[in-house]
Amino acid sequence: MILSQKCQYALRAVFELAKRHGQGPTKITDIAKAQAIPTKFLEAILNQMRQAGYLISRRGKAGGYMLAKNPDKMTVADIINVIEGPITIVECAANTPKGICAFDQNCVFLPMWENAKKAIDEIYQKTTFESLVTADKSNSCKKPMYNI
Amino acid sequence: MILSQKCQYALRAVFELAKRHGQGPTKITDIAKAQAIPTKFLEAILNQMRQAGYLISRRGKAGGYMLAKNPDKMTVADIINVIEGPITIVECAANTPKGICAFDQNCVFLPMWENAKKAIDEIYQKTTFESLVTADKSNSCKKPMYNI
DNA sequence: GTAATTCCTATAGATTTTATATACTTTGAA
DNA sequence: TTCAAAGTATATAAAATCTATAGGAATTAC
Numbered sequence: 001m002i003l004s005q006k007c008q009y010a011l012r013a014v015f016e017l018a019k020r021h022g023q024g025p026t027k028i029t030d031i032a033k034a035q036a037i038p039t040k041f042l043e044a045i046l047n048q049m050r051q052a053g054y055l056i057s058r059r060g061k062a063g064g065y066m067l068a069k070n071p072d073k074m075t076v077a078d079i080i081n082v083i084e085g086p087i088t089i090v091e092c093a094a095n096t097p098k099g100i101c102a103f104d105q106n107c108v109f110l111p112m113w114e115n116a117k118k119a120i121d122e123i124y125q126k127t128t129f130e131s132l133v134t135a136d137k138s139n140s141c142k143k144p145m146y147n148i
Numbered sequence: 149m150i151l152s153q154k155c156q157y158a159l160r161a162v163f164e165l166a167k168r169h170g171q172g173p174t175k176i177t178d179i180a181k182a183q184a185i186p187t188k189f190l191e192a193i194l195n196q197m198r199q200a201g202y203l204i205s206r207r208g209k210a211g212g213y214m215l216a217k218n219p220d221k222m223t224v225a226d227i228i229n230v231i232e233g234p235i236t237i238v239e240c241a242a243n244t245p246k247g248i249c250a251f252d253q254n255c256v257f258l259p260m261w262e263n264a265k266k267a268i269d270e271i272y273q274k275t276t277f278e279s280l281v282t283a284d285k286s287n288s289c290k291k292p293m294y295n296i
Numbered sequence: 297g298t299a300a301t302t303c304c305t306a307t308a309g310a311t312t313t314t315a316t317a318t319a320c321t322t323t324g325a326a
Numbered sequence: 327t328t329c330a331a332a333g334t335a336t337a338t339a340a341a342a343t344c345t346a347t348a349g350g351a352a353t354t355a356c
Contacts, residue, residue, distance in 0.1 A: 059302045060354020108284045119267040136256045208323025
């Protein structure tokens with residue numbers, strides 16, 4: 001599996017905050033409950049995203065987390081980058097200091113790795129959390145309503 | 149890193165065999181030396197690809213491994229699939245039996261995961277080992293020659 | 297001040313990855 | 327026939343990573 005569980009938790013958490021954008025801070029436990037994430041694990045994840053500048057927190061009573069930007073300015077790529085670091089198909093295709101790969105400049109696979117990285121990056125970068133919230137809303141509308 | 153070391157070894161090994169296609173079997177130790185792969189580890193990898201039908205082995209003296217098909221019929225996707233299994237961005241986006249994901253049918257991320265998977269698959273599927281060998285040849289020509 | 301909440305550090309358990317060791321089987325040539 | 331080269335199979339260990347939890351410190355609202 002390419003994306004870690006942690007990263008998926010992070011995406012779902014930000015998605016939850018995007019849904020509640022403009023409503024003040026949301027408690028960790030509420031996010032955890034809404035998105036089925038282990039609370040203590042989520043704590044660390046949210047903290048990490050706060051330090052990266054994507055979330056704002058308020059401590060103490062009535063504290064919690066909120067987005068640092070508008071949902072249309074936050075992309076899936078942003079969050080993945082915080083949790084997993086830059087997408088790396090293989091080690092030597094990363095922009096690491098030279099000399100790590102035994103084949104160095106002449107690796108025949110390198111162009112392919114670069115293409116793959118670019119293709120994924122584009123998809124993640126064009127997916128904003130606003131678009132996800134919008135998709136979610138139209139999704140719930142389409143669902144049959146069993147309530148009376 | 150998305151691709152395991154093992155998978156990269158597998159790709160390099162098949163690439164090495166593609167370069168030697170039509171020259172009879174190549175010894176494991178020769179492949180290992182040419183591509184900087186731990187010999188014993190490579191043994192297991194080659195065996196796995198043989199069982200998947202991509203390689204043919206000959207035992208005994210003057211034995212070794214060779215491709216089971218023409219290099220233009222073997223793709224990077226084939227080999228990755230043997231070693232890593234089908235590409236899976238996230239668990240619930242795989243074609244697993246339903247009910248694994250807590251969000252099931254209504255996951256807002258699902259279309260994105262499917263797009264990403266498709267984008268990568270296409271790149272890997274269109275890269276044949278023949279094309280890699282060709283690229284490698286033109287690469288070596290471009291290199292300055294320091295030999296006398 | 298007290299209760300609620302985030303923040304920080306450490307660490308433990310589980311899983312996966314990577315690699316090696318050992319012993320066995322098959323093959324082909326002298 | 328005999329021997330050695332080479333692949334086959336199984337077990338396992340070392341290392342790295344992932345996932346998750348625990349406990350207390352700091353902060354804020356009331």
